[in-house]
Amino acid sequence: MDEFQEIVIGRSSDLDMVLVEEMVSRRHARISLQGGVVSIEDMGSTNGTFVNGEKIQHATLQEGDRVLIGTSILKLVAIPNEPSSSRRPDLVANRRVTMRRSGAPPTEAPRMSGSLEEIPLPDLMQLFGTSKKTGVLVLKTDQRVGRIYFREGRIYYCSVENQPEIPPIKAAYRMLTWKTGFFALDPPDATEFENEISVSAQEVLMEGFRQMDELENLRSRLPPFGSRLILRAPLEAPLHELEPTHLEVLQTALNSANLQALMDRTETTDLETSKIVLDLIRRGYIKAG
């Protein structure tokens, strides 16, 4: 982009950047460069413009910011300005979500895939939520595979492979911490789940990030995740005086190899479990063994 240049994005064929898809308004958003500052403005679109997962009317963009319009994600990158070494901002090729056909019959919809470094999970969730997608978002990191099941943009199930004990909403919050790896949107899955949920991507993102922040603050007070939690002897107070949720966590702790296993097995979220563990330690019921 050059100074004072404007790029209008939308579905209309006479625009600077044309995105032909239902979710994009005819004139959707405007990006401009002025005084070295890149800004974006939503032009009253129906489905909104999102910067790094947040719906905006107007925002200043930084290098690396991701803009979601319809089902396309734009990324702002600085490229060297020839012949000097100064860098000027530019928008990288419009679709960062790659479309590829994996030997499927020509009639089958193309599969959406990419890397989580390029398009982090929050953006993907936002994207599939706003575009009311139905399918299974499969995430693969070095050691883990996770699945988020979408039905018309709402999340109805989440799972982490080989850890069926993790409740779906907890699995979703866990996956939000995955920063590297690959994703693919698989076709809808006919599997029926007993413990289906129904939450919007936005709800999961907001609550998930709140919990991650709070959990981070608690982490230094928790025992190491590899440590075993054992009963204190003698107990300060009898178990029957414990609140049911506390008793449940305590009992699961006694049955778990370590704190990480406890986190995996409890019905409560990692944040709630951490709070209860800290409370049980404070009240003299358990200690790290």
Added chain:
Amino acid sequence: MQRRSFFLTLCLTSLLAAAGCGQVTYIVQQYDGPVRDRDEVSILRLAPGDPAQIIAMDGDALGRQDLESDVRVHIEMLPGKHQLEVENPHAASKTTQRVQFIAEPGRTYRVVLADREWHAKKSAPSRADAWSPLVYELDGSSDELVREVSLPPNGS
């Protein structure tokens, strides 16, 4: 909670006859992993002559408990909430009833079948059922019932 099934089959007649000694305590470990210290576990004691047949604990089926007169069984469990399914073999109909209790570490418990006569003796209000299983904490050395610890039905 992860369940671990075990089957308690107590046909110890020949074993005990060979032993020829006083009372023998047969210990069943109802938790995963290595043996834990006495003060880290709770005990459910089954004694000869107990009319209660404990069919299952926390969903894990148990075998029949036909104990010889000089045998008792200690089911060692982790402290916390437990549910027992109990049958009364002397009852007219073979119904199974559930009872829950919270086991404290280092304590010993026993299931008692309470009928209307029992409730009358204890000056407790009679229950609608002809019999009901109750869990009592025991004095471990004297076998005296100390206090009832059953949770109310559907209680948490």
